[in-house]
Amino acid sequence: MAKLTDYTSYADAQQYASSTALWDLFDGNLDRLNIAHECIDRHADGSGRIAVRIAHSDGRDEALSFDQISSGSSRFAHWLQENGIEPGERVAFMLEPSLPFYLCxxxxxxxxxISVPLFTLFGLDGLRLRVDDCKPKLLITNAEKFEMASQVEGVRVIVxxxxxxxxxxxxxxSYEVTSKANDLAIFQYTSGTTRLLPAAVKHTHRALVVLMFAALYGTGxxxxxxxxxxxxxxxxHGLWHGTLAPLGLGVTTGTFAGxxxxxxxxxxxxxxGITNMSAASTHYRMMRNAGTADQFTFAIKKLSYTGEPIDSAxxxxxxxxxxxxxxxxxxxTEIGVVLVNYPGAPDFQVKPGSLGKPIPGQKLEVQKPDGTPSDPDVIGELMLWRREGWETTKDLAKIDDEGYFYHAGRADDVIISAGWTMSAVEIENTLLKHPDVKEAxxxxxxxxxxxxxxxxxxxxPRPGDDEYVKExxxxxxxxxxxxEFPRHVEIVEELPKTPAGKVNRxxxxxxxxxxxxxxxN
Structure with missing residues (x-):
């Protein structure tokens, strides 16, 4: 019987995609499911097939097999049990992609x-805030971070x-898993700045199944x-779309360390020999700015991006x-992926700069302040239909007459000047078309x-004199x-960014x- 992974077209996605069909991709069911089994153990067949390739910034390459991660993570589960870690308790780890990362x-x-991955570049305050929020029993890190991590109260730190x-x-x-589909499995912190204090988004094992809509139709x-x-x-993005989604389908994935x-x-x-890559917009921009792409030969068939729109250059x-x-x-992180461009679908036209169309089963709308639909090409608030009602995404968007959505910035990135409403994103994208503008x-x-x-x-690279500003x-x-133009221009060496690489306005x-x-004053 055909599975969703057997189909590639947009038409087939609309016809066959359903929650029931997603479950056919897994061993588990509505009652019993374990992310580690679905992503690792069921693909560990003794063949040594590669699960993860790691490109280290120092030039090293590392390959970890499904067999290696399966046996090592089972041993770590036994170690946790012997060290008094009970089901439902949190285990935090602040590690670069490596064998210890995947075992944890x-x-x-x-x-x-409950696994709690933490960003390796957190300072003491950022780490303490998250530890205070999720209250892990263990915090596992490397030797370099041990001294700093040991200053956080109330948690045992392991190197x-x-x-x-x-x-x-x-x-x-080997380790016998007993989790239920609705048991909590992962606490995920967002990289944004919308909260005064960080609060974890709490994911169950079942979240892996829901994720497959994004895997099949967002990253293809x-x-x-x-x-x-x-x-x-x-x-x-790196955990769910870059790690769990491909591993859940038995696909070898690659990542970057350092x-x-x-x-x-x-x-x-x-x-x-990468054929499919999903990255942040910033990664593509940095590849362009590097000026070294012509030194390599690529086998890419599908590309996707997230985080923010990509400029035309x-x-x-x-x-x-x-x-x-x-x-x-x-x-x-809170709502999951809802708009995609169906990479690899031969019957789906990708419009440059578009967010695409809803994933199967999702309903979105661009609305006026009074809650009625906006006309085509008119900016409004992007709303998502959830639980018998419209929920705001806190983003602005517009929709064209063919049903493609376009991002117009965060709601708080709107600029109203002398009665004119302007989009920060639109002005940035225009500035980035200038040959001397690297970031804006x-x-x-x-x-x-x-x-x-x-x-x-x-x-x-140019000096910011009056002539350049006027230009x-x-x-x-x-x-x-x-x-619509910047009345003030400031030349800076770098822009502040969130840990995920988005410009932090x-x-x-x-x-x-x-x-x-x-x-x-």
């Missing part, structure tokens, strides 16, 4: 505990080193793929380098006459409209408020 992730899940791996060898290499994963996702598995380097990524894509680079369209996938961020700043005016922060202003006005807004407050 899947071993805790086998034990029935994942050769001594720990050696200790695990005394335990059995199929069993024959060689997959890669350079996003950190401490965040939603400080990101675009040239190193492209070498790994070549050496690993980077889309042109993708077309010229990989010869396949870049397919946006839109969602959040736009915010609204207070103005006594207009209420707000546009300020642009520009990363560029950028004219460049923007000629491409948008007479009122909130930090820029906060900095401007601090400047105003200081000037007033």
């Amino acid at each position: 992730l899947f071993g805790a899940i086998k034990r029935g505990a 994942a080193d050769d001594a720990l791996l050696a200790e695990l060898t005394q335990y059995p290499d 994963i199929r069993p024959e793929d060689q997959f890669f996702c350079p996003s950190s598995p401490a965040w939603g 400080r990101f380097d675009a040239t190193r990524l492209m070498k790994a894509m070549q050496d690993y 980077t889309l042109d680079f993708i077309d010229a380098t990989f010869h396949v369209p870049a397919c946006s996938m839109y969602g959040t 961020a736009v915010i609204g700043v207070p103005d006594a006459t207009r209420g707000q005016v546009v300020k642009a922060f520009i990363v560029t 950028l202003q004219v460049f923007t006005r000629e491409r948008l409209s007479q009122h 909130k930090i820029l807004r906060d900095q401007e408020q601090e400047k105003l407050a200081a000037a007033a």
Whole structure:
């Protein structure tokens, strides 16, 4: 009997995709399910087949097999049991992709505990906030982070080193899982800044099944793929779409460890024979800026991206380098992926810059402030139908007359100047078309006459003299409209970003408020 992985077309997705069909991809059922079994153990057949390839920033390549992760995570589950970790308790780990990372992730899940991956670049305050929120029994990290982590109160800190791996060898290499589908399995922290304090998004084992809509139609994963996702598995995209989704289908996945380097990524894509990659928009932009793509040969058949829209110059680079369209996938840690471009579907037209169309079974709408649908090409609030009602995504969007959605920025990224409503994203994308602009961020700043005016922060190799500023202003006005241009331009060495690589406009807004407050005093 055919499964959803046997179909590739958009028409088939609309006809055959259903929650029932998703369950046919797994061993578990509505009652019993375990993420570690579905992603690792059922694919560990003694053949040594590779589960994860790791491209280290120092040039090393590492390959971990399903067999290796299966036996090691079982031993770690036994170790957790002997160390008093009970089902439902949290096990946090702050590790780069490595054998210890995957043993912790899947071993805790086998034990029935809750895995909590944490970003390796957290400082003491960021780490303490998350530990205080999820209250783990154990925090596992590397030797470099041990001293800092030990300053966090109320948690036992363990170093994942050769001594720990050696200790695990005394335990059995299989572990009987007993979790139910609705048991909690993973606590996931978002990389955004919408909360004053971090709060974990809590996922059950069943979340893996729901995830497959995004895997099949957002990243286009199929069993024959060689997959890669350079996003950190401490965040939603790297963990769910880059790790759990491909492994859940038995697909070899690749990841990046250490400080990101675009040239190193492209070498790994070549050496690993990657055919399908999902990355953040920033990763593609950094590949373009690296100027080294012509040194490599690629086998790419499908590409997807998330995080924020990609500017037209980077889309042109993708077309010229990989010869396949870049397919946006839109969602959040809280709501999951809801808009996709169906990578690999021969009957789906990918429109540059579009978020695509809803995944099967989802209903979205762009609405006016009064809750009625917006007209085509008119910006409104993007709403998602959930639980018999409309829920806000807190994003702005527009929809064209063929049903394609387009992102228009966060609701708080709207700039209203002298009665004109402007999108920070649209102005940024225009600035990025200038050949000397490497990165751009736009915010609204207070103005006594207009209420707000546009300020642009520009990363560029050129000096920021008055002539260059005027050039950028004219460049923007000629491409948008007479009122849509940055009245203020500041040249900066780098832009603040979230840990997931998105431009953090909130930090820029906060900095401007601090400047105003200081000037007033």
